[in-house]
Amino acid sequence: MTEAAVPPAPPPLLGRTVAAVVLDWDGTAVADRSVPAAPVRERVERLSALGVHTAVVSGTHLANVDGQLGARPPGPGRLLLALNRGSELFEVTRSGPVLLHRREEDPHERQQLDAIARDVADELRRRGLDVAVVAHRLNRTKIDLLPDPAWRDPPKSRLGEVLDELGRRLAATGCGSLADTATLARRVAASHGLLDVRITSDAKHLEIGTTDKGDSMRSVLAVLASVGVGTGLVLVVGDELGDLAGLPGSDARMLVGGTPAPVVVSVGVEPHGVPDGVRLLGGGPPVLLALLDEQLHRAEGLRVPDVCHDPRWTVVEPGVDPARHRVTESLFTLGSDGTGWRGSTEETAVLGQPLVTSVGVYAGADPASGLLEGPDLADVSLTEPVRRDVRTLDLRTGVLHREETGPGATLRSARFASATEPGVFAMRVEADEARLRPPGQGPDTWSLVTSATGGGIGALTRQRSARDLGTSALERLTMVRADAHRAPARSAASGGLDRACVLGFERLLSAQRAAWAARWDRVGVSIPSDPRLELRLRFALFHLWNLAVRDGELAVGARSVTGTGYAGHVFWDADAFVLPALVTIDPPSAAAMVRYRLRRLPAARDRARAEGRAGARFPWESAHDGRDVTPRTGFVGAEAVTIRTGEMEEHITADVAWAVVRHAAWTRPGGGLTPTEGELLGDTARYWASRAVRTPDGAAHLLGVIGPDEYHEDVDDDMFTNVMARWNLRHAARHAPASEPERAAWSDLADALLDGHDAGTGTYEQFRGYSTLEPLTMADVGPPPIAADVLLGRARVERSQLVKQPDVLMAHHLVPGEVAPGSLRPCLARYGPRTAHGSSLSPAVMAALHARAGETSRALELLDLALAIDLDDIGGTAAAGIHVAAAAGAWTAVVQGFLGAEVEHGRLHLDPVLPDAWPTLQVRLRCLGADVVVRVEPPRLVVDASAPLVVRLGAGCRLQAGTGSRVTFERAPEDLADERSTP
Numbered sequence: 003m004t005e006a007a008v009p010p011a012p013p014p015l016l017g018r019t020v021a022a023v024v025l026d027w028d029g030t031a032v033a034d035r036s037v038p039a040a041p042v043r044e045r046v047e048r049l050s051a052l053g054v055h056t057a058v059v060s061g062t063h064l065a066n067v068d069g070q071l072g073a074r075p076p077g078p079g080r081l082l083l084a085l086n087r088g089s090e091l092f093e094v095t096r097s098g099p100v101l102l103h104r105r106e107e108d109p110h111e112r113q114q115l116d117a118i119a120r121d122v123a124d125e126l127r128r129r130g131l132d133v134a135v136v137a138h139r140l141n142r143t144k145i146d147l148l149p150d151p152a153w154r155d156p157p158k159s160r161l162g163e164v165l166d167e168l169g170r171r172l173a174a175t176g177c178g179s180l181a182d183t184a185t186l187a188r189r190v191a192a193s194h195g196l197l198d199v200r201i202t203s204d205a206k207h208l209e210i211g212t213t214d215k216g217d218s219m220r221s222v223l224a225v226l227a228s229v230g231v232g233t234g235l236v237l238v239v240g241d242e243l244g245d246l247a248g249l250p251g252s253d254a255r256m257l258v259g260g261t262p263a264p265v266v267v268s269v270g271v272e273p274h275g276v277p278d279g280v281r282l283l284g285g286g287p288p289v290l291l292a293l294l295d296e297q298l299h300r301a302e303g304l305r306v307p308d309v310c311h312d313p314r315w316t317v318v319e320p321g322v323d324p325a326r327h328r329v330t331e332s333l334f335t336l337g338s339d340g341t342g343w344r345g346s347t348e349e350t351a352v353l354g355q356p357l358v359t360s361v362g363v364y365a366g367a368d369p370a371s372g373l374l375e376g377p378d379l380a381d382v383s384l385t386e387p388v389r390r391d392v393r394t395l396d397l398r399t400g401v402l403h404r405e406e407t408g409p410g411a412t413l414r415s416a417r418f419a420s421a422t423e424p425g426v427f428a429m430r431v432e433a434d435e436a437r438l439r440p441p442g443q444g445p446d447t448w449s450l451v452t453s454a455t456g457g458g459i460g461a462l463t464r465q466r467s468a469r470d471l472g473t474s475a476l477e478r479l480t481m482v483r484a485d486a487h488r489a490p491a492r493s494a495a496s497g498g499l500d501r502a503c504v505l506g507f508e509r510l511l512s513a514q515r516a517a518w519a520a521r522w523d524r525v526g527v528s529i530p531s532d533p534r535l536e537l538r539l540r541f542a543l544f545h546l547w548n549l550a551v552r553d554g555e556l557a558v559g560a561r562s563v564t565g566t567g568y569a570g571h572v573f574w575d576a577d578a579f580v581l582p583a584l585v586t587i588d589p590p591s592a593a594a595m596v597r598y599r600l601r602r603l604p605a606a607r608d609r610a611r612a613e614g615r616a617g618a619r620f621p622w623e624s625a626h627d628g629r630d631v632t633p634r635t636g637f638v639g640a641e642a643v644t645i646r647t648g649e650m651e652e653h654i655t656a657d658v659a660w661a662v663v664r665h666a667a668w669t670r671p672g673g674g675l676t677p678t679e680g681e682l683l684g685d686t687a688r689y690w691a692s693r694a695v696r697t698p699d700g701a702a703h704l705l706g707v708i709g710p711d712e713y714h715e716d717v718d719d720d721m722f723t724n725v726m727a728r729w730n731l732r733h734a735a736r737h738a739p740a741s742e743p744e745r746a747a748w749s750d751l752a753d754a755l756l757d758g759h760d761a762g763t764g765t766y767e768q769f770r771g772y773s774t775l776e777p778l779t780m781a782d783v784g785p786p787p788i789a790a791d792v793l794l795g796r797a798r799v800e801r802s803q804l805v806k807q808p809d810v811l812m813a814h815h816l817v818p819g820e821v822a823p824g825s826l827r828p829c830l831a832r833y834g835p836r837t838a839h840g841s842s843l844s845p846a847v848m849a850a851l852h853a854r855a856g857e858t859s860r861a862l863e864l865l866d867l868a869l870a871i872d873l874d875d876i877g878g879t880a881a882a883g884i885h886v887a888a889a890a891g892a893w894t895a896v897v898q899g900f901l902g903a904e905v906e907h908g909r910l911h912l913d914p915v916l917p918d919a920w921p922t923l924q925v926r927l928r929c930l931g932a933d934v935v936v937r938v939e940p941p942r943l944v945v946d947a948s949a950p951l952v953v954r955l956g957a958g959c960r961l962q963a964g965t966g967s968r969v970t971f972e973r974a975p976e977d978l979a980d981e982r983s984t985p
Contacts, residue, residue: 004445006304006468012295014471015283016265019300019307021235021515022226023049024219025290026253027060027067029158029241030269033287035070042287043073045294050075052301053512055231057082057222059215059256061202063139064092068099078512082225087202087209088217089140091225103221105213107141114194118210119143121190126183130175142200142211147171147183153206158241159286162273164205165247181248183208204242204252215255223260228523230399230515232310233260239290241270243280262311267293301508303470304477306414306430309394309403314533317395317541317873320407322388324353328565328881331355333541333872334395334402335564335884336417337548339424340556341376341459341482342563345393345402348382348415348431355881356380357565358459360484361549362557362598362626364570366454369623369631372569373559376459377449379480382431383439388413397537397544398522399515412437412473420510421517424552425495426502427480428510435474446499448492455626458489462499477507486626521547524933525587527896528924535862538869539896542889546580546587549886555601556594557625558886565883571623571631572598574654574710575887577661578816579843583890585668586897586927596665599658600678602628603685606655610689617688620655622648639792646715650708652693656726659686660816663733671908671930675737687734687748690727694751702754709769711809713791713799713840717769721758725813725820728752758810759821764828766810766821778802779835787839787867787876803836807844808851811837815847818854827855842871842879846891850899858917861899868892901925901936909952912945914938944970 025031031042046056056079060067067083074096075081081094082102092099107115119135123145126133137144147168156164165180172179184201187210191199200214223233240253243266257266257277266280269289276282283289309316319330327347331354334345344357358376365371391413394403400421406413413433420426431438445464452458465478481499483490502510525543529536549558558580559570576595584592599620605628606618613619621630632648662682667673675683694702704727709720731752735745758767767773780786783793783804790806791799808815811833814826830851839845846868852861869892870876872884879885897903900923902913910929914936916922922939932949945953 004466006302006466012292012299015289015293015296016237016267018265019305020054020237020265020297021231021307021512022055022057023237023239023294023297024057024059024222024256024264025238026240026242026256027058027062029286030239030253030290031058031287032070033159034155034157035066037287039070039072041291042294043071045291045298046071046073046081047075048298049294050077050079050081052079052298052506052508054079054297054508055082055226055229056080057084057226059084059218059222061085061087061209061215061252064090064099068092068094074098078509078516080225080229082222084215084218084222086140086213087142087211088200088213088215088221089142091218091221102225105141105217107212111141111196111212114191114196115141115143115210115212118187118191118194118196118199119145121194122187122208122210125186125190126175126177129177131171131177136207139211141213142209145208145210146206147208148206156206158270161205161242161271165273168205169247179248180205180246184249201249202252202255203246203249205246215253216258219256219258223258228519229512230517230519232262232312232315232398233264234262234310234312235308236260236264237293238264238266239293240266240268241286242272243268243270244272244276245274247274261313299470302468303473304430304432304466304468304475304507305470305473306403306416306432306475307401307511309396309401309416310398311394312398314537315396315398315540317397317537319393321392322390326875327353328355329875330393331357332561332564332880332882332884334393335545335548335562336400336402336419336427337545337550337563338419338421338426338482340549340551340554340563341419341425341484342548343379343417343419343427344564345395346380347388347404348380348429349384349388350378350380355565358461358482359563359570360459360482361551361559361563362486362555363457363459363484364453364455364486364626367626367629367631369633370569371454371625371631372566372571373563374451374453374457374459376451376482376484377461379427379461379463379478379482380429382476384413384433385437385439395544397540398518400518400544401511401514418511418514419548420502420514421521421550422513423498423502423505423510425482425498426510427482428502428507429478430475430507432473432475435469435472438474438476448495450489450492452489455486456488457484457486459484460490460492460495462492462495464499464503479503479507479510524926525928526926528922529920530922531920535866535869538866538873539892541873542869542892543587545884545886545889546583546893549580549584550588550591551594552590554594555598556591557598558595560885560887561883562886564886565881567879567882568623569625569631571625573623574651574657575843577654577657579846579887579894580890581661582664582898583893585665586929587893589665589669589928592665592669596662596679599662600682603678603682605629607685610685610692615689616692617690618655618682618685619652619689620658620686622651622654638796639789641796643796647708647712650706650716651712652704652707653709653720653723653726655686655689656723656730659683659730659733660726667905668929669931673905673908680737683730683734683737684742684744687731688744690731691744691748691751694727694755696754700754701756702751703756709809710807710812711768711805713796713804713806714769714772715800717771719756719758720769720809721766722809722813724755725757725817728755728757729817729820731755759825761822763832764822764825765832766813766825766829768805768810768833772803776802778804780804780838781835783838786837787845789840789877790838791840805833805837807839807841808833808837808847811851812847815851826851830855830857839867842877842885842888843891845871846888846895849892849895853895853899853915854902856915858900858915861895862917862919865892865895865899868895896923897925897927901938903927903929903936905929909954910934910945911954912936912943913956914940914943916940942970
């Protein structure tokens with residue numbers, strides 16, 4: 003371990019680290035325009051090299067600021083020049099300034115501004131005040147209120163004298179105050195038809211325009227937001243932020259608010275004080291340099307960066323609750339390139355479970371083997387334990403922060419899993435130097451854990467430490483390499499770690515913020531009327547993004563890489579829940595999920611052959627090599643039971659085929675399959691053809707199965723299983739070449755499979771004999787979610803009509819084209835009251851279906867329940883990892899349920915239905931190679947697409963072609979209702 007050389011500390015001014023600095027120019031950065039700006043330039047360029055962004059906000063023009071500053075930032079920190087009092091925005095690159103935006107006044111506005119300035123000047127002169135219209139600038143005109151040579155260009159240090167002199171002259175001529183002069187200008191502007199006039203003053207001048215520094219700040223903050231910098235990480239520095247004789251100072255327009263508010267400092271004289279929330283330091287440009295030096299020094303001292311406490315983007319866990327600690331660890335897991343770093347504390351709490359796992363890397367190939375547990379990446383020693391803290395997961399940037407609270411609190415930490423350097427994990431910790439004891443490791447430490455299958459997880463770590471003003475800091479960068487089949491070599495990690503160390507923590511963090519901002523710009527949700535639900539949906543998306551991989555295959559276990567639940571085995575959850583979400587979020591990762599199944603097609607064929615069947619049968623639980631690893635025994639409560647899902651829950655075979663087709667439909671304009679995907683579809687159809695039993699009446703049956711409702715085992719003609727098998731057979735026939743001899747037989751068998759539909763009631767019987775069972779509903783048991791089999795006993799539940807999770811309704815969710823039109827509402831009425839939601843998968847599916855049925859209030863309740871499963875630990879199992887399929891299902895409930903988004907025949911179909919509580923809904927998603935933004939604000943619906951896209955609304959035939967721009971539908975709400983097909 004190396005110790006960083008830290009120069010003597012400057013006096014602390016802020017005591018915190020920011021990600022961007024926005025500063026006024028005249029009087030703040032430089033005393034006047036004749037002063038060399040080399041000290042500012044040198045600091046701006048050094049901050050840029052660390053990834054810190056700088057913006058100059060000024061009323062003057064480009065030649066003045068760039069000519070004096072002359073900075074050419076190396077990046078990645080950006081330098082913005084917001085000039086001409088809100089009219090122009092430039093970005094300065096290594097080769098010079100580039101115009102990003104300019105507001106051009108039209109001739110009418112120019113005439114208006116000239117006439118307003120002339121009339122105001124004439125009125126002031128009429129009253130006896132000597133003034134001059136001195137400048138016609140872009141979008142504004144300037145009046146000199148002190149045109150005497152003695153007051154030609156007073157320095158900012160004489161601001162108080164300027165105000166006194168102007169006040170004396172205004173009073174002597176009966177013109178009132180500076181505020182009265184501004185009121186006169188507004189009145190004159192209104193008489194000329196300019197209602198949104200911007201009046202600003204630096205005490206000597208009155209400027210009348212259509213833009214001001216508020217526009218500059220909004221433009222700057224928008225650029226910063228696009229690179230993941232929230233307002234709470236922005237430092238704003240000016241010198242005229244306070245009142246100037248009743249009129250806001252020229253820099254006061256920079257106070258545009260924000261949640262949370264920026265850190266605002268005045269280095270000016272401020273004769274009348276500063277607004278609440280502004281720190282008055284005074285001292286002019288030298289103090290600005292000291293503020294910049296403090297930021298540079300904090301980086302050299304390896305200080306922990308701050309968090310933007312934006313309630314729309316942060317999940318906060320206060321206190322140290324041993325009973326909830328493992329839940330928090332699951333919630334705060336970070337992921338990079340398929341590796342998860344569980345959110346354990348740095349010093350590892352007594353009840354904690356520090357864990358690093360990688361998708362698809364198992365300790366062994368037997369059913370008892372779970373995910374391989376990799377090296378611990380935290381491992382920090384403290385001489386005194388943390389008794390109280392606040393942990394904050396910043397979803398906007400993918401950074402986990404921790405801050406100790408209470409008397410004598412000194413510990414702070416930040417960590418992230420890099421979104422730009424796959425496999426790189428970064429951490430900083432700081433505390434009182436007598437308390438923090440970093441491990442005595444060498445410069446690089448290689449840790450390797452291997453599996454019984456020959457694979458392994460290796461971590462190469464390089465760390466530094468620093469001491470500054472009694473604080474000890476530790477920085478650790480780690481490169482993780484994982485392989486399911488071969489133990490990674492140290493050399494495989496060394497290159498990536500070297501690159502990460504060359505970039506350094508600050509630049510990695512800057513890139514992290516920008517990368518996550520890009521993710522949220524492509525995929526996200528906005529529900530302004532429901533910020534709580536919006537945050538929870540973002541949390542779900544965060545964990546789905548944590549699954550992103552560059553290439554290879556992706557084996558998504560039931561708890562992802564957040565814990566050890568279900569041994570990391572891959573269930574139907576991955577195919578029926580996670581993949582449909584990932585195709586709308588990160589299509590390459592969805593493709594990696596398909597590759598996982600395709601590479602295990604030989605194992606599925608082997609199993610079918612071993613059972614005397616044709617084709618391929620996929621296992622209920624899959625892991626390393628695609629063989630069935632479902633345990634044979636387990637517990638329901640305290641009762642030991644035989645687990646029969648591996649033997650009988652066969653719908654997984656059709657679920658896998660469905661996922662392959664779903665991926666193709668959403669990511670390929672024609673929805674075509676690759677040859678290997680076609681083989682999988684055909685082999686799964688062959689399995690069903692060999693599995694079905696024909697009776698003399700010509701009907702086809704699937705006997706002795708378990709459906710998604712696992713309360714009932716060994717049933718015949720489970721509706722979901724039969725309908726999915728039917729879908730599988732029909733799609734195999736549709737995709738098969740004309741020369742395929744089995745096509746006709748597949749289609750015939752599909753038509754013969756019984757599905758239990760009752761045309762009289764419009765419902766389906768879940769399985770043969772279901773209607774004869776005890777007609778219990780959840781009203782007889784208790785409010786769901788409830789594990790009814792634990793509460794009532796397995797035997798009682800199996801004799802009843804209670805269902806664990808949607809079965810008949812799951813068919814409506816996955817393959818609505820395979821069920822009878824108009825059957826959704828009757829089936830919801832029949833099975834909804836009987837659903838215990840004993841599975842975490844259940845509420846999200848029901849939310850989507852109730853939305854499709856137009857029952858939006860109930861849909862919203864169930865969506866909220868689905869999102870509470872982990873965040874509120876509904877069911878008490880989140881300590882073993884988050885339920886990633888529930889998170890995926892919640893996102894799908896929004897996309898498929900409320901937005902009504904589906905892809906058919908290369909077209910995006912939209913059929914939105916919003917609850918009354920949501921006046922608007924905006925969803926960003928991926929579809930057919932395009933970034934798509936859908937905004938619903940009934941009766942208006944707007945679709946923006948980054949690439950050509952055909953959009954269809956409702957069940958009508960109106961088609962609109964997107965050409966990389968905007969498609970707008972606008973019609974009366976009753977027209978939308980008419981176009982919505984009957985559920």
